Every structure is written in C-alpha cells, then in structure tokens.
Amino acid sequence: xxxxxxxxxxxxxxxxxxxxxxxxxxxxxxxxxxxxxxxxxxxxxxxxxxxxxxxxxxxxxxxxxxxxxxxxxxxxxxxxxxxxxxxxxxxxxxxxxxxxxxxxxxxxxxxxxxxxxxxxxxxxxxxxxxxxxxxxxxxxxxxxxxxxxxxxxxxxxxxxxxxxxxxxxxxxxxxxxxxxxxxxxxxxxxxxxxxxxxxxxxx
Numbered sequence: 001x002x003x004x005x006x007x008x009x010x011x012x013x014x015x016x017x018x019x020x021x022x023x024x025x026x027x028x029x030x031x032x033x034x035x036x037x038x039x040x041x042x043x044x045x046x047x048x049x050x051x052x053x054x055x056x057x058x059x060x061x062x063x064x065x066x067x068x069x070x071x072x073x074x075x076x077x078x079x080x081x082x083x084x085x086x087x088x089x090x091x092x093x094x095x096x097x098x099x100x101x102x103x104x105x106x107x108x109x110x111x112x113x114x115x116x117x118x119x120x121x122x123x124x125x126x127x128x129x130x131x132x133x134x135x136x137x138x139x140x141x142x143x144x145x146x147x148x149x150x151x152x153x154x155x156x157x158x159x160x161x162x163x164x165x166x167x168x169x170x171x172x173x174x175x176x177x178x179x180x181x182x183x184x185x186x187x188x189x190x191x192x193x194x195x196x197x198x199x200x201x202x203x
Contacts, residue, residue, distance in 0.1 A: 011049050013039060015060055019105040027108050032056070054112075061109040061123055067102065068093055069129050082141030087199040089137060090187050093130070093164040094180055095171050104172045127165070131157045141195065148196035156194045163187050 017038040021030060032053055036046045050056040075088045095103035110123055118124070134157030141147040149156060167183035188199050 007049070011059070014046055014049055014056070015063060018056060018060055019101055022105045022108055023101050027057075027112060057109040057112045058122060061106060061112075061126065063102075064106045064110070064126050065129065067106075068126075069133060072130075072133060076137065081200075082137065082144055082146035083195075083197050083199050085137055086141065086191060086195070087188065087202045089134065090160065090164070090191060090199075091184060091202040093161075093168070094183055094187075095168050097180055098172055098174045100172055103168060107169060107172070127161060130164075131161050133157075134160050138195065141197075146195075146197055150194055150196065156191075159194070160187065160191060163190065 014035060017035050018030075021034055021038055025034065030053060032046050032050065033043045035056070036043045039046070050059065072089050072092050075092055076085045078088070079085060110126065131154065135154045138147060138149060138153040138156055142149050142153065163183075164187065167178060167187065170178040171180055171183060184202070192199055
C-alpha cells in the first residue's frame, strides 16, 4: 500500500488530469481509462483511488472546498478590517477569467450530480458551507460596527453566493457581456448596499 502522503499526491494528480481532460472532452463520455491514459497508468491503478467516474467527479466537486472555503478562510486572517475581508472573499470566489480550467471543471462536476440535491448531501453542502462563511463574516462585521446590515446576514450571504455562482458560470462560459471585472463590480455594489459600508478595491 502506498504511504499516506503518496496517496494524497496521487489523488491530486488524478484530479488534475481529470481537469485537463474535462476541458477537451465531453464529460458524459469520459471514462476512468481516459484519466489513466492521461497519466500513463493502468485503469486499475486509477480505480485504486476512485472506483468509478461518479466517485471521481464527486471528489472533484468537493475540491471546491479547498479553493472556495479553506483558502477564503485563510484570507480573513490577513486583515482585521471586516470590509477588506468581505472584499477579498468576494474577489476570491469568482473565476480568474474564462480560461480558469479548475473553476470550469469543478462546476461541470457539480452539475454532473444532477438536480436532486436532497439525495446528494455532499454536493448540497458545498454551497451552504460557503454561505456560512459569508454569514459569519457579515455577522462579525456587524458586531464590530463595520456593517449596518439591511437584511439578515444569512439572506445577504445567500444572495452573494448565488451571484458568485451564476456570474462565475457566465464568465467561464465566455459571455461577452459579463467578464470578471463586471461581475466583481456588481457584487461589490450589492454588498455595499447590503452592508452600508464602502469596500476597498481588490483585483
């Protein structure tokens, strides 16, 4: 059996290979054998980590926790200013641009779970964990006097997350009328209205 750190590394390599393949292939026809071939491995070697494509895609969808939850929690430690924390959190949730392959692959994996979130608590939880992140940030900011919330913190958080998700989709889908800068501007405008605070500029 591979050592634990090697297992983590190999799982990451498999997921990265899947991201590259999803950019070039129809997700509906993608097989473990394709992922294995991308890495120069046998299908059984990949199956040791993921028994089938649905399991691999579920793991890929959950990779969003690393980028959009854990990494954004870490951002909040960079400053004590609630306004800056909110601005950084919003900016970090949007794709870097239409070529953000990881963002595209994660969302294709999420959509592959279908439209029965009541049956897929793993996928359902992705959105709500990030809503909780926004809620905690907004609540802390209000308690500190930095925000004057016009609605309950969770309502604002759900709206910000919904904007983030849909704007992000439009960005990676290459909507010529909605790029990252536009999405960021619209989300900041809503956040400023909802919190009664002016947010510092972010990239």
